[in-house]
Amino acid sequence: MIKYSKYSFLFFIILKEIWIFWRNIYKRTYWRSAMENITIKGNKEGIVVYINSSNFDEVKNELFEKINKAKDFFSGSKLIIRDNNKYLDEEKYNLLKELLINNFNIQVIDTKNSSTKKRLPSLYDQSEVRTKFIRNIIRSGQLIKYNGNIVIIGDVNCGAEVIASGSIIILGVLRGIAHAGFNGNR
Numbered sequence: 001m002i003k004y005s006k007y008s009f010l011f012f013i014i015l016k017e018i019w020i021f022w023r024n025i026y027k028r029t030y031w032r033s034a035m036e037n038i039t040i041k042g043n044k045e046g047i048v049v050y051i052n053s054s055n056f057d058e059v060k061n062e063l064f065e066k067i068n069k070a071k072d073f074f075s076g077s078k079l080i081i082r083d084n085n086k087y088l089d090e091e092k093y094n095l096l097k098e099l100l101i102n103n104f105n106i107q108v109i110d111t112k113n114s115s116t117k118k119r120l121p122s123l124y125d126q127s128e129v130r131t132k133f134i135r136n137i138i139r140s141g142q143l144i145k146y147n148g149n150i151v152i153i154g155d156v157n158c159g160a161e162v163i164a165s166g167s168i169i170i171l172g173v174l175r176g177i178a179h180a181g182f183n184g185n186r
Contacts, residue, residue: 036052036053037051037052037053037055037058037059037062038050038051038052038053038059038062038063038066039052040066045080046077046078046079046080046109047074047077047078047079047080048079048080048081048082049063049079049080049081049082050082050083051081051082051083051086051087051088052087053087054086054087056087056088056092056096059087059096060096060099063096063100064099064103067100067104067106071104074104074106075104075105075106076105076106076107077106077107078106078107078108078109079100079106079107079108079109080108080109081093081096081097081108096108097110130147130148130149130166131148131149131150131151131166132146132148132149132150132151132164133151133153134150134151134152134153134154135153135154136153136154137154137155137156137157137172138152138154138155138156138157138160138162138176139157139159139160140157140158140159140160140176141159141160142160142161143160143161143163144160144161144162144163145163145164146163146164146165147164147165147183148164148165148166149164149166149167149168149169150162150164150166150167150168150169151169151171152168152169152170152171152172153171153172154171154172155170155172155173155174155175156170156172156173156174156175156176156178157175157176158175158176159176160175160176160177161176161177161178161179162176162177162178162179163178163179163182164179164180164181164182165181165182165183166180166181167180167181168180
């Protein structure tokens, strides 16, 4: 029979509490419960602040606390504030924007007032949608002619010709002739 000292029970309790603490950090339940009014994420648009609470003072204090922790990172940067028109009215949004500019030299990209997104021009002609897919090797003497795009999954051997009015994409080796835009389509 193993004999334990009077401190071994206390040691196991402390060890269990430490394990629970690290498990909660791993699952992020500890951090989620601590700060849930705002979320800061980076994406292709830049640094985005998502507001998840209607209490303006808590949102402001939590945002300032997070920015103060990483002042060098946020200094001179541009932020996008997103609340999906739920929590901030125009007055609070403009106040938060001015506070960020004055206190931290952070520029806020104005997405609250932009009602429509800018449309990018189309990169391709809508009438040119037809594409022919060929999944074999084009041998010498073969001629493939198509009024549209051609995608070849395979090689085009010496002496073979591929002619298309649109684009030609060859996923293989081109040893023959490929002529794209033969009808004057550039």
